[in-house]
Amino acid sequence: MSGILTIDRKKLVLQAGQIQNGTPTIAVVKNNAYNFGLEFAVRAFLDAGITAFATTSLKEAEKIRSITDQSMIFLLNPTTEFEAVRGLDLSITLPSLTYYEKYREELSRISIHIEYAGLFNRSGFDNFKEVEQVLHHQAQMNEVERFFLEGLWCHFGYADEFDGNYEIERKNWLGFLAEFDRLDMTPEYVHAQNTASFVRDGILPGHTHTRLGIGLYGSKPYSGLNDELFVQPFELYSSVVQIREMDENMPMGYGGSFVAGRKTKVAIVDIGYGDGVLRKRAEYDCLINGRRYPIVSLMMSHMIVEVDEEVSVDDKVFIYHPDMRLDEYTFKGVGANSEQLATLNYNTLTKEISHES
Ligand SMILES: Cc1ncc(COP(=O)(O)O)c(C=O)c1O
Structure with a gap:
């Protein structure tokens, strides 16, 4: 996925x-x-x-x-x-x-x-x-x-x-x-x-x-402003495709973009800037199983997230979610609301319209 x-x-x-x-x-x-x-x-x-x-x-x-x-x-x-x-x-x-x-x-x-x-x-x-x-x-x-x-x-x-x-x-x-x-x-x-x-x-x-x-x-x-006045009608997510155990000095990503400096665990997630995730957005976190984890590197079609024992392959990784609102990142300086929306790449993302709620 x-x-x-x-x-x-x-x-x-x-x-x-x-x-x-x-x-x-x-x-x-x-x-x-x-x-x-x-x-x-x-x-x-x-x-x-x-x-x-x-x-x-x-x-x-x-x-x-x-x-x-x-x-x-x-x-x-x-x-x-x-x-x-x-x-x-x-x-x-x-x-x-x-x-x-x-x-x-x-x-x-x-x-x-x-x-x-x-x-x-x-x-x-x-x-x-x-x-x-x-x-x-x-x-x-x-x-x-x-x-x-x-x-x-x-x-x-x-x-x-x-x-x-x-x-x-x-x-x-x-x-x-x-x-x-x-x-x-x-x-x-x-x-x-x-x-x-x-x-x-x-x-x-x-x-x-x-x-x-x-x-x-x-x-x-x-x-x-109150969340209830602004119901965010969308979510953006992908999933964990691999979990890797990292040694202290092990580099990861292009040009060794991430070196943990300690033994740790990372998740490889198959969404990247080619799908419209802004580089500034990747300076912050994502949501897995209801918990926030830091994104540590962004590539064209992948990102690396530092995780813990709770995260496994196939877990959903949310970039935007009702508990991780797009406007939160606007106020953190990632870019205007419309800028974060406009960059989403429908040629590579799957768009699903739900009629359920
Ligand atoms: C001329 C004009 N009117 C209205 C709007 C809507 O503004 P907003 O998205 O802040 O409600 C825009 C948005 O850029 C605009 O350019």
């Missing part, structure tokens, strides 16, 4: 349901739904009552449309594929005044969400004056030539940090919304909040939707 990733569909639906807490939600399903599998996740989120989705890629948006013809599908990245957008009835970001000036003729009857740059600043309008220029220009066009103003949005880049920047970006964005409020227009979607922002603040005033990613998939955006 090599590495196995099991995803419990019922837990995913339950988690997606509970994190929303009754608030309308746009599910972020970019990058193959945080590597859970796009179609699988979209169907699970539909079951959890979600009817709006966001992704960065047209290809993924097309796939989502083939699954659900009623949902709002929002393209987060600027696109110039206007015919495809119209054909698939997608909603798109309006990312800047420059973009508007270049493509305004092509936006006719397309649903757009005006993006505010804020502190995150990946793209978006810098200030409300630029938005006014767009709206002024639109007002001069014939109705059939205009875009359809469906939404306003921005992204909080600091909500999972507690250094004061989140308060600044939130204030700037709420100021932008207040300026917009003076116009007599009410877009159907006003969305800015990722998981961290929503967990910190609940739904902010003037917002119609949250725009959640990692919380739907069951990981905590920052430490100190």
